[in-house]
Amino acid sequence: MADQKQHLYLVDGSSYIFRAYHRLPPLTDPEGTPVGAVYGYTTMLWKLADDLDAADGPTHLAVILDKDSKSFRNDIYPEYKANRPEPPEDLRPQFPLIRDATRAFSLPCIEESGLEADDLIASYAREAQRQGWNVTIVSSDKDLMQLIGEVDGARIDMLDTMKSARIYIPEVEEKFGVPPELVGDVLALMGDSVDNIPGIYGIGPKTASKLVAEHGSLTAALDSAEDMKKSKLKERLLEHRGDAEMSRVLVTLKEDCDLPQSLDEMRIEKIPEEPLAAFLAKHGFTSLLKRLGTGSGSPERTNNLHPAAAEKAGDAGDVEGNSQPLPEMPALDRTAYETVQTVDRLREWAQRAIAARLVAVDTETSALDAMRADLVGVSLALGPNDACYIPLAHGGSDMFDEKPDLVDLGEALTILSPMLADASVTKVFQNGKYDLNVLARYGVEVSPIEDTMIVSFDLDAGRGQDGIGGGHGMDELSVRHLDHEPLAFKDVCGTGKKAIPFGQVPLSRATEYAAEDADVTWRLFQHLKPRLAIEGGTKVYERVDRPLIPVVAQMEREGIKVDRARLAKLSEEFAKEIGRLEGEIHELAGQEFSVGSPKQLGEILFDKLGYKGGKKGKSGQYSTDQSVLERLSGDGAPIANKVLEWRQLSKLKSTYTDALQQAINPDTGRVHTSYSLVGAQTGRLSSTDPNLQNIPIRTAIGRQIREAFVPESGNVLLAADYSQIELRLAAHMAEVDTLKEAFANREDIHSRTATEMFGEVTRDTRARAKTINFAILYGISRWGLAGRLEVEPDEAQDMIDTYFKRFPGIQRYIMETLETVRECGYSETLFGRKTWFPRIKSRNQAERQGSERAAINAPIQGTSADIIKRAMVRMLPALRDAELHDVRMLLQVHDELVFELPESDVESASKVIEQVMADAASPSVTLDVPLAVDIGTGKSWDAAH
DNA sequence: CGGATCACG
DNA sequence: GACGTACGTGATCCGA
Numbered sequence: 001m002a003d004q005k006q007h008l009y010l011v012d013g014s015s016y017i018f019r020a021y022h023r024l025p026p027l028t029d030p031e032g033t034p035v036g037a038v039y040g041y042t043t044m045l046w047k048l049a050d051d052l053d054a055a056d057g058p059t060h061l062a063v064i065l066d067k068d069s070k071s072f073r074n075d076i077y078p079e080y081k082a083n084r085p086e087p088p089e090d091l092r093p094q095f096p097l098i099r100d101a102t103r104a105f106s107l108p109c110i111e112e113s114g115l116e117a118d119d120l121i122a123s124y125a126r127e128a129q130r131q132g133w134n135v136t137i138v139s140s141d142k143d144l145m146q147l148i149g150e151v152d153g154a155r156i157d158m159l160d161t162m163k164s165a166r167i168y169i170p171e172v173e174e175k176f177g178v179p180p181e182l183v184g185d186v187l188a189l190m191g192d193s194v195d196n197i198p199g200i201y202g203i204g205p206k207t208a209s210k211l212v213a214e215h216g217s218l219t220a221a222l223d224s225a226e227d228m229k230k231s232k233l234k235e236r237l238l239e240h241r242g243d244a245e246m247s248r249v250l251v252t253l254k255e256d257c258d259l260p261q262s263l264d265e266m267r268i269e270k271i272p273e274e275p276l277a278a279f280l281a282k283h284g285f286t287s288l289l290k291r292l293g294t295g296s297g298s299p300e301r302t303n304n305l306h307p308a309a310a311e312k313a314g315d316a317g318d319v320e321g322n323s324q325p326l327p328e329m330p331a332l333d334r335t336a337y338e339t340v341q342t343v344d345r346l347r348e349w350a351q352r353a354i355a356a357r358l359v360a361v362d363t364e365t366s367a368l369d370a371m372r373a374d375l376v377g378v379s380l381a382l383g384p385n386d387a388c389y390i391p392l393a394h395g396g397s398d399m400f401d402e403k404p405d406l407v408d409l410g411e412a413l414t415i416l417s418p419m420l421a422d423a424s425v426t427k428v429f430q431n432g433k434y435d436l437n438v439l440a441r442y443g444v445e446v447s448p449i450e451d452t453m454i455v456s457f458d459l460d461a462g463r464g465q466d467g468i469g470g471g472h473g474m475d476e477l478s479v480r481h482l483d484h485e486p487l488a489f490k491d492v493c494g495t496g497k498k499a500i501p502f503g504q505v506p507l508s509r510a511t512e513y514a515a516e517d518a519d520v521t522w523r524l525f526q527h528l529k530p531r532l533a534i535e536g537g538t539k540v541y542e543r544v545d546r547p548l549i550p551v552v553a554q555m556e557r558e559g560i561k562v563d564r565a566r567l568a569k570l571s572e573e574f575a576k577e578i579g580r581l582e583g584e585i586h587e588l589a590g591q592e593f594s595v596g597s598p599k600q601l602g603e604i605l606f607d608k609l610g611y612k613g614g615k616k617g618k619s620g621q622y623s624t625d626q627s628v629l630e631r632l633s634g635d636g637a638p639i640a641n642k643v644l645e646w647r648q649l650s651k652l653k654s655t656y657t658d659a660l661q662q663a664i665n666p667d668t669g670r671v672h673t674s675y676s677l678v679g680a681q682t683g684r685l686s687s688t689d690p691n692l693q694n695i696p697i698r699t700a701i702g703r704q705i706r707e708a709f710v711p712e713s714g715n716v717l718l719a720a721d722y723s724q725i726e727l728r729l730a731a732h733m734a735e736v737d738t739l740k741e742a743f744a745n746r747e748d749i750h751s752r753t754a755t756e757m758f759g760e761v762t763r764d765t766r767a768r769a770k771t772i773n774f775a776i777l778y779g780i781s782r783w784g785l786a787g788r789l790e791v792e793p794d795e796a797q798d799m800i801d802t803y804f805k806r807f808p809g810i811q812r813y814i815m816e817t818l819e820t821v822r823e824c825g826y827s828e829t830l831f832g833r834k835t836w837f838p839r840i841k842s843r844n845q846a847e848r849q850g851s852e853r854a855a856i857n858a859p860i861q862g863t864s865a866d867i868i869k870r871a872m873v874r875m876l877p878a879l880r881d882a883e884l885h886d887v888r889m890l891l892q893v894h895d896e897l898v899f900e901l902p903e904s905d906v907e908s909a910s911k912v913i914e915q916v917m918a919d920a921a922s923p924s925v926t927l928d929v930p931l932a933v934d935i936g937t938g939k940s941w942d943a944a945h
Numbered sequence: 946c947g948g949a950t951c952a953c954g
Numbered sequence: 955g956a957c958g959t960a961c962g963t964g965a966t967c968c969g970a
Binding site: 206207232594596597598599600650651654655659676679680681682684685686687688689690691693694726774775776777778779780781782783784785786787788844845846849850853854856857858860861865894 | 955956957958959960961962963964965966967968969
Binding site for chain 1: 954
């Protein structure tokens with residue numbers, strides 16, 4: 001006993017739970033408390049305890065935790081760890097459970113005010129080493145790597161349980177390029193953004209370790225700067241030497257703390273079964289509980305939480321933040337589906353759906369446009385592999401030898417309708433707005449609904465950028481969450497010229513495809529819906545997005561009337577003018593060319609005509625955009641203005657006057673846009689086919705197109721828009737008293753800004769103030785602002801400084817927002833809508849700064865989106881309560897709603913609309929600024945402004 | 946199919 | 955060690 005080597009394990013509990021939280025799936029225990037990180041922590045302790053009898057296993061073990069956020073380091077440097085935002089909402093309740101778990105294992109849990117876990121670990125490690133013990137620090141914190149090494153045969157090493165990796169001198173040298181005793185020097189140079197240790201600006205891990213390795217120490221590296229040849233690096237080393245020296249102190253571990261418990265108290269031989277059993281039972285860790293009884297060895301591969309969790313928690317794992325482990329569901333089996341071809345079988349399915357209370361539904365149609373598509377079939381799913389397809393309009397091609405037996409479409413809808421309208425049966429869709437619109441056109445009402453696409457959006461908006469795995473389409477969701485690739489539409493119907501309508505797909509194949517979609521939707525719902533509560537998405541889903549689906553569906557079905565003759569006349573006028581301009585442009589160019597080709601135009605302007613200032617972008621092509629042409633025009637190039645006019649007219653013609661005529665639905669005589677509820681990462685809607693959110697308004701010539709948007713006779717159009725909503729929200733969110741006051745007093749906000757910034761309001765200062773206001777909302781840079789205001793970046797920087805000084809909350813808002821996003825990975829609106837920014841920590845500066853600007857804007861733009869969505873949800877009930885049954889909500893353009901209503905209703909409807917919009921934030925959120933709404937009416941959309 | 950351009954909030 | 959600047963969209967055209 002006496003000569004057995006003692007081996008102390010020191011567990012860095014605080015850092016472990018943060019890592020476990022981010023790497024493990026969001027599990028909850030039977031009471032609904034989030035326990036993902038606790039589970040990871042518990043399995044980690046279990047694993048260590050399993051090694052008790054091993055040759056080099058622990059003889060002594062303790063868990064070290066951080067007690068509070070302040071430490072003696074804050075006295076040296078008040079900003080130390082000042083960037084740390086609050087931990088995520090579903091992690092906070094897990095902190096006390098970590099202590100519970102530790103006590104459950106009957107292990108000492110040590111924490112001390114004013115000391116960080118790292119310092120206690122260092123002090124215990126050194127003390128044990130002095131006594132000749134071996135020490136293993138269970139952590140992956142790079143600061144602790146300074147301690148690694150051997151003194152008189154007693155070694156300190158580290159264990160990263162997540163990577164199952166021992167860390168000793170070679171691993172440290174590989175990571176830092178220097179031995180452990182120089183790690184502190186490297187850290188002092190490179191700094192640490194998480195702990196807010198400054199280091200030297202512009203020096204990262206690579207340069208830091210190179211410098212220290214070359215010169216042998218931090219001091220030597222700093223001293224060497226004098227003799228370096230002139231460079232950025234030299235300047236930085238000289239200028240920020242003080243930062244590095246202070247950082248060196250901050251990263252130094254305090255190795256002589258008073259030890260609150262003696263080493264002997266850390267001795268362990270066996271983990272007593274109680275109270276561990278009680279703890280495991282309480283939190284539903286039943287597989288561990290079972291093992292406790294059997295005393296079996298390595299971790300089991302399943303547990304009652306989720307089969308994937310036990311495995312991934314214990315070792316490295318590659319759990320992604322957004323992948324929920326698979327609940328136990330049988331593998332998907334397309335041969336299990338039923339083709340429903342008789343009334344009896346259909347009744348049976350409808351009955352079972354009602355009994356089940358939850359059914360996934362998918363419709364198959366003949367086209368993608370919900371306002372033109374014919375219903376071809378319906379599929380239902382009641383459970384995994386428990387799905388059917390009800391073909392309703394198949395056949396009509398020579399693919400069928402004889403027409404298949406089908407339930408009559410009208411009869412089928414009669415049988416399904418009561419179930420679809422049954423308030424006690426939840427219908428789950430993937431993009432339900434589409435199905436709702438198709439079914440509504442057949443007179444079928446569907447309620448209540450859930451939507452896996454919207455759930456996914458409310459959980460994961462912004463995850464996976466540049467289209468990499470971030471979408472919310474069914475195929476993507478299925479691969480991401482179910483690890484299953486569904487049959488693709490093109491595999492069933494083909495593509496291009498060889499494509500066939502779905503109604504001509506043989507029934508067996510159609511069933512595989514259609515029933516699978518319902519099955520997948522059902523499975524996705526089981527996966528995604530529970531995550532809402534765990535991850536804090538319930539509010540925005542239940543209060544904003546889910547109720548919005550039928551509202552937007554109805555708006556799409558309403559459509560808006562456009563005056564075809566008027567558009568045709570405009571097209572004709574534009575065409576004539578375009579032709580004339582083209583002739584003049586060719587004449588000025590001295591040759592014919594395609595004016596619409598930026599490439600050819602650039603060559604004409606800068607090569608042939610020899611105008612100065614041509615700049616080629618990375619595609620090797622001259623830029624000929626508006627700003628370039630305007631400059632050329634100012635320099636006396638008559639061709640530039642002609643091209644600008646040509647561009648404006650051909651844009652208006654092709655995008656609007658021609659395209660809108662095409663978009664008129666032959667059945668309704670109106671234009672029906674399609675809104676995407678998941679199109680914009682910030683939570684805004686987007687509009688397609690046609691896009692009615694970018695109809696011209698800024699120029700007189702463009703506004704003519706708005707004149708073609710008209711009401712039915714006897715009606716008017718009413719446009720209601722929020723005035724400066726984003727600036728109001730910025731004033732509220734950044735708590736800028738001056739701005740809040742200005743809004744309360746109904747002042748012109750840009751003028752007020754001009755007064756604050758420049759001391760007087762003129763046309764010029766107001767315009768500049770307006771530009772600056774927007775720059776703030778969009779995440780400012782001196783260069784960006786300089787470009788817009790046509791001033792030097794230095795001057796722009798002065799203005800930014802002045803702005804921050806005059807409106808002191810703004811800078812704090814920006815810093816706090818960015819810190820939160822860096823820590824949590826996402827931003828949040830006032831209503832809890834998350835937008836993820838996976839590139840916020842990118843090493844690529846342009847990429848990172850792009851994310852930062854987007855992250856500054858997202859809470860503001862997103863809150864504005866939440867507010868108008870809430871107004872939309874409440875609008876129709878409010879109008880109905882006011883007996884205004886003929887007011888129809890047609891369009892949404894981010895901060896504007898467009899209605900069509902009888903002239904006689906204008907007065908009373910205006911009041912209701914104004915009220916609903918102005919009050920849309922409450923009661924969930926009480927704003928410090930009023931929301932002002934401007935309302936106009938007229939015989940066209942243009943006239944309504 | 947990507948880039949350039951330009952329409953909107 | 956260089957990079958390249960305002961956020962969020964969608965439609966159209968050109969040209970590889």
